[in-house]
Amino acid sequence: MIPARLHPFAGLRVVLPHADGDVELRTGDLAGLVDLAAVAARGVHGPEEMPFSVPWTDCDPDERARRTFRWHVGGWSSWTAQDWRLDFVVRRAGVVVGTQSLEATDFGVLREVSTGSWLGREHQGRGTGSLMRAAVLHLAFDGLGASSARSDAFLDNPRSLAVSRRLGYRDDGLARTVRRGRVVVSQRLRLDAPQWAAGERPAVHVEGLDPVLRALLPTAP
Secondary structure (H helix, E strand, C coil), X not given: CCCCCCCCCCCCEEEECCCCCCEEEECCCHHXXXXXXXXXXXXXCCCCCCCCCCCCCCCCHHHHHHHHHHHHHHHHHHCCCXXXXXXXXXXXXXXXXXXXXXXXXXXXXXXXXXXXXXXXXXXXXXXXXXXXXXXXXXXXXXXXXXXXXXXXXXXCCHHHHHHHHXXXXXXXXXXXXXXXXXXXXXXXXXXXXXXXXXXXXXXXXXXXXXXXXXXHCCCCC
């Protein structure tokens, strides 16, 4: 674990208790990141699928592992209060299963975040995607004081869209982009703080929040 005095996000831990295995999100987790790289190497989706706008999984297993490691370390090293990305290692019942991100630009003014995530193929189908998104949204709205959260997914990725809609997101327009050399359409989604507060939410425990608040909202009262 990286000491919090060296990195304000190092001690951040978000836990959503669940009868089928607690879901835990941690940053600054070097041992977990090594395990996460191995999860990526074993596969994130089938060869006929591509849920990502940047096809970073189109490579051999060793390179997928390296790309996963570099992405997380890059987020640790490149953040500023104006432009940041929190990449969490996600555990279910103590086992590393995937990653959940929370990012923003000019958060101190806009109070808007966006999310992204993936699970290893062997860990899909247990409802973990919804639980880890709920956990990170609790951090965003209740911990950081976000006013809105955005997400998006390709129209041919119904599982991701279902997670967003289950949590109360509303459709926010369509976008066209290029994926693997072809035009594809993605659905933008938005969840505002009042809709989040109105929903029935699970209890979530957050540790290590104070250093994060001081880093990301340095002018806050």
